[in-house]
Structures are given as structure tokens and as C-alpha cells.
Amino acid sequence: xxxDDCLSKIFNLAKPIVENLNYELVDVTYSExxxxxxxxxxxxxxxxITFEDCKKVSKALDEPLDxxxxxxxxxYSLNVSSLGLDRPLKTVRDFERFLNKExxxxxxNQKIVGVLLEILTDxxxxxxxxxxxxxxxxxxxxxxxxxxx
Numbered sequence: 664x665x666x667d668d669c670l671s672k673i674f675n676l677a678k679p680i681v682e683n684l685n686y687e688l689v690d691v692t693y694s695e696x697x698x699x700x701x702x703x704x705x706x707x708x709x710x711x712i713t714f715e716d717c718k719k720v721s722k723a724l725d726e727p728l729d730x731x732x733x734x735x736x737x738x739y740s741l742n743v744s745s746l747g748l749d750r751p752l753k754t755v756r757d758f759e760r761f762l763n764k765e766x767x768x769x770x771x772n773q774k775i776v777g778v779l780l781e782i783l784t785d786x787x788x789x790x791x792x793x794x795x796x797x798x799x800x801x802x803x804x805x806x807x808x809x810x811x812x
Contacts, residue, residue: 666693669733676731680723681706700739712745752806758782765809770802776809
């Protein structure tokens with residue numbers, strides 16, 4: 664089983680189903696723990712995601728995934744989850760969700776916290792204290808929502 668191909672097939676199958684239920688498909692991941700296989704579908708809705716939302720998406724995907732047979736008859740578990748507070752920002756869409764909100768970026772061994780002002784073709788603009796800072800995507804080691812405790 665080629666994991667990348669498998670994830671791609673699941674993503675392409677799940678995307679229209681998830682969108683038809685008024686959610687956004689964010690990611691599909693795979694993990695294996697003690698010979699057990701797990702696929703996780705990550706969904707988003709600006710109103711938030713509840714346990715009932717996850718159940719609804721899981722139920723809608725059960726039969727299509729069985730027909731797709733992504734693991735060639737090997738057993739697996741399907742998990743449906745929300746983004747989570749500390750999920751790294753990876754895609755342009757991830758950054759778009761945090762426009763005008765505080766994020767933290769790790770770049771060149773430096774932690775930068777600021778309000779995300781703009782997403783450009785190859786970079787992002789942050790308001791850091793009283794200045795504007797532009798950081799190229801290629802220079803971002805990690806980006807995530809800034810969580811205040």
C-alpha cells in the first residue's frame with residue numbers, strides 16, 4: 664500500500680462529500696500503531712466543529728470508503744476530527760483562516776508573534792508591535808496560531 668497514493672485517493676473521494684455537508688476538508692492523515700491502521704479526516708467550519716459534525720461526516724464516508732477499499736482489504740479505523748487549536752499552518756488556506764488574528768512563526772531560529780495582515784504570493788505580512796514584517800513562505804520553518812494562556 665503506497666500511503667501517498669492512498670491519502671490522495673481518500674482526499675479526492677472525501678472532498679465533495681465533506682463539502683456537500685457544508686464543511687471544508689482540511690487534511691487526511693495516516694498513522695499506524697501496533698499494526699493498526701488509522702486514517703484521520705480533518706474538517707473545518709467557521710462556526711466550529713462538534714462531535715455530532717464528526718459523526719455525520721464519518722457516517723457519510725463509510726460506504727464510499729468501503730467501495731474505494733484504500734487498504735486493499737486490510738482493516739483500518741476512520742477518525743474524523745476538527746483542526747485543533749495547535750495545528751500548524753501549512754497551506755495558504757490555513758493562513759487565510761487566521762487573517763487579522765495573532766499567529767506565531769518560527770523562522771531562522773527566531774519566534775515571531777504578530778497579527779497576520781496579508782497573504783501574498785510568496786510571503787505573509789505581519790504586524791509585529793508597531794512595525795510591519797514580511798516573511799517569505801520559504802523562510803518559515805513552522806507557523807501556528809498564537810495561543811495565550
